[in-house]
Amino acid sequence: MELHQVRYFLAVASTLNFTRAAEQCNVTQPALTKGVQKLEQELGGQLIYRERQLTQLTDLGKEVLPMLERTLASAEAVHRRAQEFQRKEVAPLKIGLAPSISASLVLDPIAEIAKFVPGLHVELREGAAEKLVDLLLEGEINAAMVGDVQDMPARIDDWSLFEERYVAVLAPTHQLANRPSIGIDDLRETVLLERAECDVAPKIQRSYFPDEPPHLGHCSGHDLHLQHMAAAGFGVILAPEHMPRLPALKTIPLEGDPVSREVRLLAVQGRRYSPALDAFVKVARLRDWSVEVPGRGMLHATLPELASAPA
Secondary structure, three states, X not given: OOHHHHHHHHHHHHHOOHHHHHHHHOOOHHHHHHXXXXXXXXXXXXXXXXXXXOEEEOHHHHHHXXXXXXXXXXXXXXXXXXXXXXOOOOEEEXXXXXXXXXXXXXXXXXXXXXXXXXXXXXXXXXXXXXHHHHHHHHOOOOEEEEOOOOOOOOOEEEEEEEEEEEEEEEOOOOOOOOOOOEOHHHXXXXXXXXXXOOOHHHHHHHHHOOOOOOOEEEEEOOHHHHHHHHHOOOOEEEEEOOOOXXXXXXXXXXXXXXXXXXXXXXXXXXXXXXXXXXXHHHHHHHOOOOOEEOOEEOOOXXXXXXXXXXX
C-alpha cells in the first residue's frame, strides 16, 4: 500500500466523483482509477461502488476510511517534522535533573537561549544521578544537572556550577519551626527522616554525628514521600536548599559549618553539540549562580559572551 493510493482513495471518498478527485490530486483520471484499484487489490475487496451516475463507498470502504485518514495524516506529520528539523525550525534540548534539583534553576538559562535559538524545544527528565549518566551515554538526554556523583565515567564532561548548603526542612508545627537556626545538639535530639539509598546520609553522619548515629525515623527512596511525612510532623529532613519542596514546609538554616554539596553540569565528552546544547552549556557555565532571586536566578552572561565562550 502506497501513500499516493491512499490519497487517491480519500479524494474520491470526499468528492464521490472520479473526475473532481483526479483534479484535486493533480493527476489524470485513469491514473487515479488505477491507483484506487491497486489499493482495493491489496486490501482484498472493493472500496468504491461505481455506476455511471453513482459513486458510493462500499461497507469495506466505510470501514477503512477513518484508518486510512489517520495513516495519511500521520505520514504528512512525519514529513513536516522532518522538514522542520532539516531547516532547523526545531531545536530539541533534553535536560536531565536529579530529584533534588529544582527545575526553577534552569528556567532562566532556557529563557535566555530561547531568544537566539529558533524553534527551541526543551524536555526535562528526572532521575537519579547514576541513571542520568546512563541516559547521557545512551544519547537519551543532552545534558544533566546533578549533585554529588560517585565514580564519574571518563567519557563525561563535568563542570561545577555552584555550591549549596543543606538545611532543615520541617512542618511549621514542629517544635523547632520557630528557631532562626538549628544547632547540632538540636539535631541529635530530633527524629530525622532518611532517604533510602542516598549518598547524603553518610556525609551528614560524618559531619554531625561522628560518635553516635542520629535518631532516624521513617525512610523512603522518594523525596515527595519524605516531605509528606515531614509535613505530617513525623520528623525533619536535611536537604539541599534548592530542592523542590511542598509549600507547607519550612526551611531553617543549620548553625556552624553546615554540610554542603556541589551542583554539577554533565555532558558527554567529545560528542558534537547541537546549537541548543552548545548555548545551554555556555549559559550555565557563565551564569553568576551566587545571585539568587526568590524562585529564579539571574543570568549575567551577555549574548556576545555566549558566542565567544568555549563549550
